[in-house]
Amino acid sequence: MEIRPILSTLRRHKTAAALIVLEIALTCAIICNALFLIVERLDQMNISSGIAENELVRIQAASLRQLGDDDAINKSVTNEYLDILRHVPGVTQVAGSSQIPFGNGSNNSGVRLAQEQQNNTLNATVYMDGGTLLETFGLRLVSGRDFNADEYQEMSVVEKSGDDGQINGAIINRTMAEKLFPGQNAVGKAFYSWGNKPIRVIGVVEELIRPNNLGLGQYSMIFPIRQYNAGMDYVLRTEPSRRAEVLKSAVDALKRADPNVLVVNQNTFSELRRKFFEQDRAMAWMLVAVIAALLIVTALGIVGLASFWVQQRTRQIGVRRALGATKAQILRYFQVENFLLAAVGIVLGMLLAFGINQVLMSKYELPRLPFWYLPIGALVLWALGQVAVFGPARKAAAVPPAIATRSA
Known part of the structure; x- marks a missing residue:
């Protein structure tokens, strides 16, 4: 089929052709970016946390005894609660934590490779390990080791030391290790974060996600520091099938042991993830x-324009049929015409x-749109155009040759 007659017809209907081209262009642009955003959101929702989510529950609890924020009382209550929860049937590990993955709070700190460095190399979240965090979270060491008993310190001691304090080693996640020391074994290397003294890497875990602010990069580090705060998160590890049972038993055990306990939150980590990604x-x-909606509107626009053109060209179509054009040729004419409009x-x-x-x-710090989204959008719109124009094209193909002999 020659393209010239089609182009000639379109030139005579510039406004209508321009409107449908503009509609397709806007739809293509919006669909490509919308698909990209959907995939970005799905990837983020399926991000690996590095922890044994299907085995974990958390209880965020405090006691009325902690209202004075006394360090000794906070320590006593925390150790009391840990001991109670450790003896709940079905609990295999328990840890107290000041923050958890998919939590609302996040403790972050800048990381430098040299003490005199002005700008941070990265920003990492800081988890405090009181002694059982790796086992409770189910983190997998890929190199190095866990903390030794003599490496743990209490937060109150670290705070009193100020910038001259020494953090006795750190365990970092693989993403942070590769960023700080690309192509090298991070174990034994040092970085600066808290204070003026270097912090030596003693281990690297496969993954450990930030509690929130995922856009800052998945850089996480664990310090051997025991922290005792009111409203801590107590993380319990159990069998996946016993999570609900263990969670209820643990809350009941705390309430029996301490009438002053306030249970702020109680969730499985599956629930935490689901709630975290609700938006x-x-x-x-x-x-x-x-x-x-855009595809429907675009399809209706194509159908409407094609139907209008069929009505306007009824006599012309009849003449072509009288001159020997087959129904298939008329049908193909409108399909090619639509294909050209869609292509532009x-x-x-x-x-x-x-x-x-x-x-x-520029506005939301999204990555660049991958090129392969464009052919996907093109194929969708070409297919949509052919489906939408098929009905009016069949109607045009059904115009009898006798219509050419009627008066205008």
Whole structure:
């Protein structure tokens, strides 16, 4: 089929053709970026935490005895609660933690490779290990070792030492190790974070996610520091099938032992993850709805324009049929015409998609739109155009040759 007659017809209907091209371009640009955002959200929702989520529950608890924020009382209550929870049937490990993955709070600190370095190499979150954090979380050491008993300190001692204090080693996650010491074994290397003295890496775990602020990079470090605060998170490890049972028993045990206990939160880590990503999940579904609405509107626009053109060209189609054009040729004519309009709209849409992505990158620190999203958007819109134009094209193909003999 020659393209020239189609182009000639489109030149005579510039406004209508331009409107459908613009609609396709906008749809292409928005769909490409929306798909990209959906995939970004799904990747983030499925991010590995590095912990044994399906075996963990947490209880955030405090006692009315801790209202005075006395260090000795905080230490006494924390150790009392740890001992109670350790003896709950089904609990295999328990640890107290000032922060947890998918939690609301986050303790972060800048990390430098040299003491005199002005700008931080990275920003890492800091977990405090009172002695059982690795075993309770189910973290996997890929190199190095766990802390020795004589390396633990109490937070009150560290705070009194100020910048002259010494952190007796750190365990960092693999992502942080690769960032600080690319291509090297991080164990034995040193960095600066708290105070003026170097902190030596004694171990590297496969993964340990930040509690929140995931956009800062997945850099996490564990210090051998015992911290005693009111409202600490107590993390219990058990069998996956016993999480609900153990959680209820643990809360009951605390309430029996201490009438002054306040249980602020009690969750499985699966629930924590689900709640943490609620907004991301809602945004993904909203973008799916936007894509569906745009595709429907675009399809209706194509159907409406094609139907209008069929009505306007009825006599012309009849003449072509009288001159020997088959139904298949008429059908193909409208499909090719739509394909050309879609192609122009898609090219413009690709350029617009990159423009929108640049704005999103500058405003929301999103990564660059991968090139392969563009052909996906193009194929979707080409397929949509062919499906949408098929009905009006069939109607055009059904125009009888006798229509050419009727008066205008």
